Amino acid sequence: MDQPIIELTGVVKSFGPVSVLKGVNLKAYAGKVTALVGDNGAGKSTLIKGLAGVQPYDEGEVRFDGEIVHLGTPRDASHLGIEVVYQDLALADNLDIVQNMFLGREETSNGTFDEGLMEREAAETLRGLSVRTVKSVRQKVSSLSGGQRQTVAIARSVLKKARLVILDEPTAALGVAQTEQVLALVTRLAEQGVAVIIISHNLADVFAVADYISVLYLGQMVASVEAKNTTRDDVVGYITGSKTYTGEPA
Amino acid sequence: MSTPNFEPASQSILTTNDLIGSGHEGTVMDQARAWLQRVRGGDMGPLPAIGGFVVLSILFSFLSPFFLTERNFANLITQAATLVMLGMALVFVILLGEIDLSAGVTSGVTMCLFIVLTNVVKMDWILSLVIAFIAGIAIGTFIGFFVARVGIPSFVVTLGLFLGLQGVELVLIGSGGLFRVETPQILAIMNENMPLWAGWVMLAVIALVSIGTTLWDRSRRKRAGVPNRTIALLWIQLAVILVIGGVVIALLSQNRGSALYPVQGVPIVVPFTLAILWAGTFVLDRTKFGRYIYAVGGNAEAARRAGVKVVLIRWVAFIVCSTLAVVSGLFSISKVGSVDASAGRDIVLSGVAAAVVGGVSLFGGRGRLMHAAIGALVIAVITNGLGLLNLPAGANYVVTGSVLILAATVDALSRRRAGGSLVRS
Numbered sequence: 039m040d041q042p043i044i045e046l047t048g049v050v051k052s053f054g055p056v057s058v059l060k061g062v063n064l065k066a067y068a069g070k071v072t073a074l075v076g077d078n079g080a081g082k083s084t085l086i087k088g089l090a091g092v093q094p095y096d097e098g099e100v101r102f103d104g105e106i107v108h109l110g111t112p113r114d115a116s117h118l119g120i121e122v123v124y125q126d127l128a129l130a131d132n133l134d135i136v137q138n139m140f141l142g143r144e145e146t147s148n149g150t151f152d153e154g155l156m157e158r159e160a161a162e163t164l165r166g167l168s169v170r171t172v173k174s175v176r177q178k179v180s181s182l183s184g185g186q187r188q189t190v191a192i193a194r195s196v197l198k199k200a201r202l203v204i205l206d207e208p209t210a211a212l213g214v215a216q217t218e219q220v221l222a223l224v225t226r227l228a229e230q231g232v233a234v235i236i237i238s239h240n241l242a243d244v245f246a247v248a249d250y251i252s253v254l255y256l257g258q259m260v261a262s263v264e265a266k267n268t269t270r271d272d273v274v275g276y277i278t279g280s281k282t283y284t285g286e287p288a
Numbered sequence: 289m290s291t292p293n294f295e296p297a298s299q300s301i302l303t304t305n306d307l308i309g310s311g312h313e314g315t316v317m318d319q320a321r322a323w324l325q326r327v328r329g330g331d332m333g334p335l336p337a338i339g340g341f342v343v344l345s346i347l348f349s350f351l352s353p354f355f356l357t358e359r360n361f362a363n364l365i366t367q368a369a370t371l372v373m374l375g376m377a378l379v380f381v382i383l384l385g386e387i388d389l390s391a392g393v394t395s396g397v398t399m400c401l402f403i404v405l406t407n408v409v410k411m412d413w414i415l416s417l418v419i420a421f422i423a424g425i426a427i428g429t430f431i432g433f434f435v436a437r438v439g440i441p442s443f444v445v446t447l448g449l450f451l452g453l454q455g456v457e458l459v460l461i462g463s464g465g466l467f468r469v470e471t472p473q474i475l476a477i478m479n480e481n482m483p484l485w486a487g488w489v490m491l492a493v494i495a496l497v498s499i500g501t502t503l504w505d506r507s508r509r510k511r512a513g514v515p516n517r518t519i520a521l522l523w524i525q526l527a528v529i530l531v532i533g534g535v536v537i538a539l540l541s542q543n544r545g546s547a548l549y550p551v552q553g554v555p556i557v558v559p560f561t562l563a564i565l566w567a568g569t570f571v572l573d574r575t576k577f578g579r580y581i582y583a584v585g586g587n588a589e590a591a592r593r594a595g596v597k598v599v600l601i602r603w604v605a606f607i608v609c610s611t612l613a614v615v616s617g618l619f620s621i622s623k624v625g626s627v628d629a630s631a632g633r634d635i636v637l638s639g640v641a642a643a644v645v646g647g648v649s650l651f652g653g654r655g656r657l658m659h660a661a662i663g664a665l666v667i668a669v670i671t672n673g674l675g676l677l678n679l680p681a682g683a684n685y686v687v688t689g690s691v692l693i694l695a696a697t698v699d700a701l702s703r704r705r706a707g708g709s710l711v712r713s
Contacts, residue, residue, distance in 0.1 A: 130586035132653035142594030154512030
């Protein structure tokens with residue numbers, strides 16, 4: 039097996055007396071989609087916030103490309119190439135697609151924006167992801183559909199050579215056709231060599247795209263399996279705690 | 289970015305360039321059609337204000353024989369200048385979805401300070417002006433601290449200051465007191481005109497700067513390999529500037545005084561205002577600070593997650609607003625010629641009205657400085673026209689207030705309509 043891009047070992051996080059993560063292990067590989075599933079309150083969001091550097095872990099080891107790193111701030115995470123696409127998207131409606139994709143990291147020359155350069159890079163990134171539903175990169179985000187917004191948010195995350203992209207419930211608010219589009223995008227993201235972690239409650243989506251499935255149950259990683267070696271029923275069992283995974287963590 | 293991969297089917301039908309446009313492609317007609325579509329989608333910008341300006345001007349020229357005279361035209365421009373300045377100041381905070389109700393009294397109290405320093409303390413006028421600006425910056429810093437840092441709604445903080453600063457004005461001037469402006473340089477801003485040739489030079493500079501920036505943009509886009517808009521738009525842009533600017537300057541070049549004491553030329557306040565308009569627009573359109581103002585106004589959380597220092601942006605925006613308010617105060621005392629203890633008390637809502645009438649959204653994130661300037665001209669036409677009709681002063685307040693509410697309604701409705709168009713899915 040290749041070396042994982044990110045490897046968490048024994049990660050612990052508590053909020054006061056409440057311990058949310060009780061020694062969690064997680065791996066994500068380049069070019070592979072790892073699904074992170076678990077019921078509400080299992081600790082998925084806390085695990086992700088730690089990776090994003092928003093809420094650093096209390097204990098545990100984080101290895102990036104095999105080297106121990108500290109994710110203390112969002113800046114640490116983005117410096118390594120870890121990008122998070124949040125559930126509520128975090129796009130500014132009044133800005134256009136290019137402006138949103140480059141928000142916070144605009145290209146400048148002589149102190150002012152190089153709009154041409156940004157426009158080209160944005161269009162290239164969207165093309166690289168085979169996005170065909172967007173008419174113009176200068177469209178205001180307010181005029182986009184939910185699926186198109188999700189597309190822009192994901193394209194934003196890979197704009198600057200991301201190594202690990204974390205998608206928080208990317209299909210939660212989408213219709214059937216748009217869900218298909220976004221899942222296809224997730225697959226292409228992985229094909230480009232990015233490690234993808236996807237959080238989802240929808241097991242059909244998970245089995246459609248994931249190479250690995252990791253199941254959190256009450257702050258513990260109860261199963262890490264290859265998607266092709268497991269079934270939907272098994273995963274539901276792990277999520278609800280009615281079944282115990284006995285194999286080796288994949 | 290690794291190499292793009294395409295699905296064979298799509299590649300065989302379309303080349304990649306056909307897939308995603310930039311809105312810059314097409315003929316003048318295509319551009320016009322796209323613009324019309326944006327307007328229909330609720331993105332009307334200053335169109336209602338321009339329409340209002342034209343309609344009101346025609347209306348008043350029928351109602352009053354004085355409205356369409358050269359003298360009144362020049363008068364209108366100087367009357368509008370104070371409001372243009374205040375409206376532009378307010379744009380910086382309105383874009384954030386905030387408000388500065390104290391901007392008017394900020395302009396007033398800093399001018400009270402200025403006049404006390406020059407007339408009572410007998411300080412040099414330049415030094416006094418610098419101190420007035422420092423006071424303005426201090427007020428903006430104060431507001432910014434409570435709004436951006438402490439998290440109090442700007443409405444409350446600035447309403448508090450609206451009252452508090454009026455108290456400071458009373459302390460500085462004394463109740464019922466009034467000081468005459470004795471600095472000729474200050475009085476000159478509104479009351480002196482440029483020589484005739486300077487007006488035409490100004491127009492040439494405006495045209496050159498405008499065309500120059502467009503050409504600069506085009507060359508940068510070309511270097512990046514993205515399409516440029518058709519060159520015909522450049523000529524249209526130039527023609528619009530030359531025609532409108534030419535008419536305005538030709539009118540201002542007429543003698544509007546008497547044969548014995550000729551008064552002609554562009555008022556000195558005009559190049560000052562245009563320079564600030566240009567600089568502010570440059571900052572808002574082309575620098576990170578400007579872009580982040582729009583981003584914070586559109587979605588503060590998105591901006592924060594993108595690494596924008598939201599607190600700092602908000603804070604600085606309030607400082608910019610207060611600083612430009614000082615300029616507006618300066619214009620005001622130059623026009624009025626005196627400062628009393630109620631300076632700047634009545635103007636702030638007109639300033640907000642100017643911005644909103646011009647198409648700056650009170651919900652934040654949408655609008656430009658130019659919009660506030662156009663809106664201010666509309667408000668000034670109303671004030672000027674009603675004044676010529678000898679209507680009671682109350683009518684002016686009622687009409688201006690009604691226009692503000694009307695404009696805010698248009699804003700709210702167009703916001704509801706925004707989105708929906710341009711979607712292809």
